[in-house]
Amino acid sequence: MAADLAKNVDKAARKVVSLTDKGPIKGFKKFISRGSMIDMAVGVVMGSAVTTVVNSIVNHLISPLIGMIGGVPDMSGVLTITFNGATISFGAILNAIINFLLIGVAVYLCIVLPINKLRDMGANEEAKNTEPTTEEQTLAVLQEIRDELKRTQPAGADKQ
Numbered sequence: 001m002a003a004d005l006a007k008n009v010d011k012a013a014r015k016v017v018s019l020t021d022k023g024p025i026k027g028f029k030k031f032i033s034r035g036s037m038i039d040m041a042v043g044v045v046m047g048s049a050v051t052t053v054v055n056s057i058v059n060h061l062i063s064p065l066i067g068m069i070g071g072v073p074d075m076s077g078v079l080t081i082t083f084n085g086a087t088i089s090f091g092a093i094l095n096a097i098i099n100f101l102l103i104g105v106a107v108y109l110c111i112v113l114p115i116n117k118l119r120d121m122g123a124n125e126e127a128k129n130t131e132p133t134t135e136e137q138t139l140a141v142l143q144e145i146r147d148e149l150k151r152t153q154p155a156g157a158d159k160q
Contacts, residue, residue, distance in 0.1 A: 050111065057106045058099060066098075 031037065063074070075098070078091035132140070 050107075054103055054106050054110070057110060058102045062102050062106065063099075066102075 067074075075095045076089060076092040079089065079094070080091060081088045
């Protein structure tokens with residue numbers, strides 16, 4: 001009975017695989033499993049994780065520091081005009097612009113600069129450990145040939 005069940009499951013699995021290798025489903029399967037699509041998905045997930053970190057830095061470090069210096073960390077209630085139940089808030093717009101700039105500074109200082117430093121250190125290590133270029137190898141071989149010819153050439157042959 002277990003053997004029959006295993007055969008039926010195997011048949012069903014083969015049928016599903018054969019169906020997914022035809023028509024638009026095959027194209028979709030190829031599209032989804034493409035490396036760039038997976039890289040993009042990883043980028044979106046990492047971007048949302050970084051967003052959380054950057055927002056935390058801005059909301060819990062930079063904005064309170066500005067509040068300590070300027071007195072008001074959140075300006076969304078400043079410069080508001082209310083008429084007929086509609087409110088225009090220039091302070092909220094100003095607050096969004098300041099948050100944008102603060103997030104840009106936080107991203108640059110906390111993420112971009114350290115990553116660039118790490119890349120530079122890695123590039124220096126790579127430069128030390130790389131093999132010679134094709135031109136350098138060719139030059140080395142030609143120098144070896146020259147040295148070998150000088151060594152094997154008779155003593156008075158170069159004066160002719």
